[in-house]
Amino acid sequence: MRKILYINLSFMNYQNKTLAQLHSxxxxxxxxxxxxxxxxxxxxxxxxxxxxQGRAGRExxxxxxxxxxxxxxxxxxxxxxxKHFNGWITENKIELVYIRRxxxxxxxxxxxxxxxxxxxxxxxxxxxxxxxxxxxLSDRFNERVEMMYFKLFVEPGLDLVAVCLQKDCVLxxxxxxxxxxxxxxxxKPGKIPELKExxxxxxxxxxxxxHGYERVIExxxxxxxxxxxxxxxxxxxxxxxxxxxxxxxxxGLMDNIVLHEAVPLEEMSGAAAGCHIxxxxxxYHKRGAALDTSLKSKExxxxxxxxIYEVPDMSINENWPYHFRIPQDxxxxxxxxVILWYKxxxxxxxxxxxxFAAAYLQYDTEVRDIKNRLFKxxxxxx
Numbered sequence: 001m002r003k004i005l006y007i008n009l010s011f012m013n014y015q016n017k018t019l020a021q022l023h024s025x026x027x028x029x030x031x032x033x034x035x036x037x038x039x040x041x042x043x044x045x046x047x048x049x050x051x052x053q054g055r056a057g058r059e060x061x062x063x064x065x066x067x068x069x070x071x072x073x074x075x076x077x078x079x080x081x082x083k084h085f086n087g088w089i090t091e092n093k094i095e096l097v098y099i100r101r102x103x104x105x106x107x108x109x110x111x112x113x114x115x116x117x118x119x120x121x122x123x124x125x126x127x128x129x130x131x132x133x134x135x136x137l138s139d140r141f142n143e144r145v146e147m148m149y150f151k152l153f154v155e156p157g158l159d160l161v162a163v164c165l166q167k168d169c170v171l172x173x174x175x176x177x178x179x180x181x182x183x184x185x186x187x188k189p190g191k192i193p194e195l196k197e198x199x200x201x202x203x204x205x206x207x208x209x210x211h212g213y214e215r216v217i218e219x220x221x222x223x224x225x226x227x228x229x230x231x232x233x234x235x236x237x238x239x240x241x242x243x244x245x246x247x248x249x250x251x252g253l254m255d256n257i258v259l260h261e262a263v264p265l266e267e268m269s270g271a272a273a274g275c276h277i278x279x280x281x282x283x284y285h286k287r288g289a290a291l292d293t294s295l296k297s298k299e300x301x302x303x304x305x306x307x308i309y310e311v312p313d314m315s316i317n318e319n320w321p322y323h324f325r326i327p328q329d330x331x332x333x334x335x336x337x338v339i340l341w342y343k344x345x346x347x348x349x350x351x352x353x354x355x356f357a358a359a360y361l362q363y364d365t366e367v368r369d370i371k372n373r374l375f376k377x378x379x380x381x382x
Contacts, residue, residue: 002375003031004096005048005089009105011036013206015056016265017295018100020183023054024363028371030096033060035085044070046081048088054183061088075108082112090119096374098123098162106146106154113157121159121374123176124150129163132210132287159374162366165314166289176373179315181363182298188269189304189350193276199227199339202272202305203279205296206262207235212283212310212330213244219333221251229335231279234260234271269303276342277324278307285310285328297323302357304350306342308333315361321345322353 004025008018011034022032034056037046044065050057063084070077089097097120102109116122131143155161161175171177193200205211213233220229235241241259248257263271272278278300281292292313300307301322308324316323324341326333346352 001029001031002095003033003092004098005033005035005085005094006051006098006100007035007085008100009037009102010100012038014100016182016299017180019051019054019056020181020186021098021363021367022051023183024181024367026051026053027364028367033094035061035088037081039067042067044077046084048085054186078105078108079111082109086112086115086119089116094120096121096123098125100125101127104142104146106149110153113154117157122157123160123162123370123374124154124158125162125164127164128166128289128293129175130167130169132166132289160370162370164293166284166291166293168290176366176369178363178366178369179313180293180295180298181315181366182295182302182357182361184302184354184358184362186265187299187302187354187357189302189354190269190273192304192347192350193274195227195276195343197228199229199335199342200275201229201231201277201279202234202275203232203296204234204263204268204271204299205281205294207233207238207240207244209240210283210287210289211240211279211281212286213279214247215282215326215330215333216279217244217247217251217253217257219335220253220256222332223335225336225339227339228256230256230258232258232260232271232275234262234268236262268299272303272305275305277338278303278305280307280309280323282308282310282326282333283330298357298361301353301361304353306345306349306353308338320356322349322356 006018006022008014011018018034026032032051033048034051035048037044044067046063047059048061049059065077097116162178163175164180165177216231223229245259248254280297281294284292290311292309292311297307297309297313297316306322308326310326310328312318324338
């Protein structure tokens with residue numbers, strides 16, 4: 001049985017995606033492991049752990065670094081991080097290494113990538129491609145330097161570059177386009193909520209400007225219909241969530257707009273109970289994206305939550321009846337139209353949406369493509 005190590009140095013922020021990908025690799029016949037590092041009190045801790053059935057399991061390797069020294073001597077310590085990964089990969093005969101974009105940490109990884117050429121096949125993932133344009137000059141400079149380094153020193157030694165496209169473009173032969181996916185069995189659709197006095201919307205996101213939730217707030221302010229509208233947002237706090245709070249206060253909508261701390265996947269079904277629709281990304285036009293690369297539309301499908309969106313997801317046909325497209329601009333959401341659409345849905349919509357997610361929105365197709373490209377002697381996923 002082949003073994004894969006998935007290195008994601010920001011695992012806690014992207015664990016749903018990482019675990020879903022590894023579950024697809026497991027279904028394809030791989031033994032699956034994940035590697036990350038995180039701050040724990042006065043230490044930075046690097047770990048490798050088993051992933052079984054799409055869930056984090058037993059820790060199999062562990063290293064600790066003094067957090068204060070790690071910050072001031074990051075080049076030395078990050079070199080050690082990659083050296084430890086490399087040693088474990090070699091010792092455990094890992095055949096496939098999958099690495100999520102390292103950002104600025106890539107500058108400390110050159111020896112690691114050179115060492116990998118002789119011990120494993122290596123895939124490097126760019127979660128959005130082309131990269132999101134930053135509105136800060138310093139960020140744009142850092143991204144340009146990062147990608148120059150990647151092209152010159154990292155990409156030549158890779159077996160594949162996995163890219164999640166946010167617009168059509170011509171790709172080099174080594175690049176493999178893919179769509180984000182979920183582990184559908186971990187999402188529970190729940191019961192269809194009654195629609196009496198309140199119409200409830202929900203969003204799960206690491207909120208950024210391109211989510212465009214101000215369009216929802218402005219739509220609630222303009223709505224004159226018979227229902228009370230409520231919008232629950234589950235996100236880590238940041239500058240964008242603070243702006244949303246200010247907008248809700250200015251419009252006198254503090255009872256309608258409720259912000260919560262982000263919740264893990266296991267709590268999403270409970271949070272969504274009683275909600276009628278999910279809110280996808282509504283301002284992708286602000287970052288020049290023509291396609292939705294996020295997990296949210298797929299998670300809403302698995303939860304049985306009809307949702308509104310701005311730009312299409314390549315995995316979902318635009319004629320699919322359980323999502324509602326809004327204009328690519330900054331106009332408020334027309335909730336009268338949204339509610340009429342919601343009322344037109346069949347009574348078994350939650351079952352239909354979850355079945356669709358299980359059949360079409362997981363990573364199995366992408367894993368099959370990877371196996372066909374890198375391990376041609378293997379049989380494909382059944």
